[in-house]
Amino acid sequence: MAETPAEQVKRRQRKVLEVRNLRVHYETPTGDVIAVAGIDFDLYDGETLGLVGESGSGKSTAAYGILKLVQPPGRIVDGDVTLDGDELVHMSDSNFRQIRWTKLALIPQGAMNSLNPTMRVHRQITDAIEAHEGKQDKETLRERVLELFRMVGLPQRVYNMFPHELSGGMKQRVCIAMGIALHPTVVIADESTSALDVVVQRVVAQTMLRVKQALGVSMIMIGHDMGLMAQMVDRIAVMYAGKLVEVAPVETIFDEPMHPYSQVLIESIPSLKERKPLKITEGITHDPRNPPPGCIFQLRCPYVMERCRSDAPPLRELLARHEVACHLYNDDGSLIEDATMEAAS
């Protein structure tokens, strides 16, 4: 049944997922890699949140953290994750297994390369379904798989094929079908449309939005394609070196990005309208085992100030629904005075 706008607004104000101070480290012989350095965000009911940022900034690790799928040498060091009122990080493993996939599903990055090469596509999906719901009638399962295929735009012939017989895009769609197979409340899709061509990507994106509406799913989309983000998500969270540096509605991020890293990200989007020189910012980041004191973006920031080298800027809500972690701004969102001077010089 269709929601009234008022009902939708109300639903959109309810938090389905709350992430607080999530920290995930990877142990290495030379010290811990701080992959996720304490992040906080909320996901609202029915919302699509885009998680973007530098390669290696910890997006996938954050997803693993939320699903408690961090593998050694990684470990969750700190944090709370609440899904529909249930605290997940400290929940027993057996209780958590009930929630994973049925309430909280991940379509992992590169999932298409981890499909079992010796198993036909339909078996991989039905195995996943039966693992959670128990044995089922063959005919029902077949209908369900074919329905999932229709949802993600896969031709029927894929049913009996092996993964190596599919193109990258088709494998990716098989993984999306597996992710939504159990109708979860929250889906985290890690680079799920990255390997798809634009036409199929668009169809799959539309499908995801439609499935999202139909099933009332809330979604976190991890990705690099800012064009797709512009089309698909409601809000964007920008990650850099394990931290969230800016969280805002998608229009705000595109029109008035405030964090210097978000500004770089927006400026360097390639355009189909003009051929322009590539915008490169110094690609050097700090050693992830040994972040410098102060702001994590200081080594690449064109506006770096004295203070940025000693104090880490917290994520602050500077304008309504617009959080930024940067010393350039006062609490009311205006630029601080020295900032304008230094940036101009």
Add this chain to the structure above:
Amino acid sequence: MAPPVLEIRNATKVYRTSGGFLSPKKEVVALQDYSLTIDREPASITTIAGESGSGKTTLANVVLGFTPLTSGQILFHGQDLATMNRRQLLHYRRNVQAVFQDPFGVYNPFYRIEHVFHTVIRHFKLADSESQMRDMIEEALNVVGLHGVDVLRKYPHQLSGGQRQRIMMARVYLIKPEVIVADEPVSMVDASLRAAILEAMLGLRDELGVSFLYITHDLSTAYQVGDRINILYQGSVAETGTTVQVIDQPQHPYVQLLVESVPAPDPSEKWDTEIELPDEEVLRSATSTGCRFYPRCPQRMDRCLEALPPLYDIDGRGHEAACYLYEDEAQMAPAP
């Protein structure tokens, strides 16, 4: 005139798939009668774009010699890949290098990243001393925005997808081949690093004279760096020309759909129409003869079912489209 660096002549690749429920044993024509020439000079970046399953990776695999052609030829400086002896093949493999869609599979998980570099340096005898080797590796890493101290002692799984991709670029930089086949080299990195990798490609082209087969589904990066573009549809070329010609003025109905589907990086220009993929049955019924885009084409004509349309010249300047809409024009158009 010296023969081109690389010439692909009428390449066809047919795969046979396993049968079963809903799918009788079937042949998939992944590449059909495909031709491409990469001239020695100037070095160029040729983009191969097209939808998922259109045969891009197949093309990469046949060029790299990973899988044999069903028919057709691949010529390197005029010599057929199929007739090369071992020494010539080694020479070919050194000079035609790959950077992959997902480089993870390329790494051995039990060796540190430095092993990748040590292996190629030894294999191709690129350095005379340890210190020369170290300097070479550092230089190559810097080209792609990395530092040896950060990555060399790590294991592949300890790097992010984007870092692994940049390592592959650094590796081919060391080898300095004549042609690099790059299959989706930037599909996993964010915009600013994407710029760094594309810049590295431009640098290799302009300073070392390396030509690229840049395989991507991302038309916007192709638009920024590509010289020529080849758009594949179900194994054959739908349209070809300079990148600017094809993207600014797409002629083939499929390419028009493709360009239109690129998401605008602007939340105020949201998609307002839904596009649909045609039903598989419809697709299959019509693909045996005629234009393969027929089932999806908004401008189809009866003529289109007769035979596969050849490439028609659009403007006498190398812009060609495989579509009967241009049949008459092409015949009438005087060569300038």
